[in-house]
Amino acid sequence: MEIFFIFFGAIKLANAIYVYGLSKNLIATSFWGLTFILIGVVELLGVVGIYKSLVYLLFGLSWLPMMWSPCTDKIFRINKTTQLIRKIIFLIIGGAAILMRVL
Numbered sequence: 001m002e003i004f005f006i007f008f009g010a011i012k013l014a015n016a017i018y019v020y021g022l023s024k025n026l027i028a029t030s031f032w033g034l035t036f037i038l039i040g041v042v043e044l045l046g047v048v049g050i051y052k053s054l055v056y057l058l059f060g061l062s063w064l065p066m067m068w069s070p071c072t073d074k075i076f077r078i079n080k081t082t083q084l085i086r087k088i089i090f091l092i093i094g095g096a097a098i099l100m101r102v103l
Contacts, residue, residue, distance in 0.1 A: 002044040009036030028065035035062040056097060063094030 013033035020026040035058050042055045067087040 002040045005036050005040030005043070007040075009033045009038075009040065012036065028069040032062040032066050035059040056100070060094050060097030060100075063090045063097065066090050066094075 010033070013030055016026055016029035016033060020029065035055070038055045039059055042052050047055075067090045
């Protein structure tokens with residue numbers, strides 16, 4: 001799982017740079033990709049305590065800006081319904097990740 005998170009984060013980061021170039025969407029998507037990498041590194045190194053909690057809190061927070069960032073995966077047909085579903089899913093994932101570390 002750790003290796004998956006590291007590679008997935010790196011792929012999303014590279015894809016965001018390729019798709020967005022220098023824009024505000026690059027910042028949100030890059031932050032999201034970097035938190036995947038951080039989670040992988042934290043789990044791989046076995047970090048515990050406050051540092052692990054902070055990384056997971058950042059991971060949860062990174063999902064929230066993605067609600068307003070357009071999807072870089074051009075597989076899905078983009079319309080108002082799919083964008084709304086994407087926002088709801090990202091809100092649930094981000095909120096759940098935050099709540100898991102706060103509570």
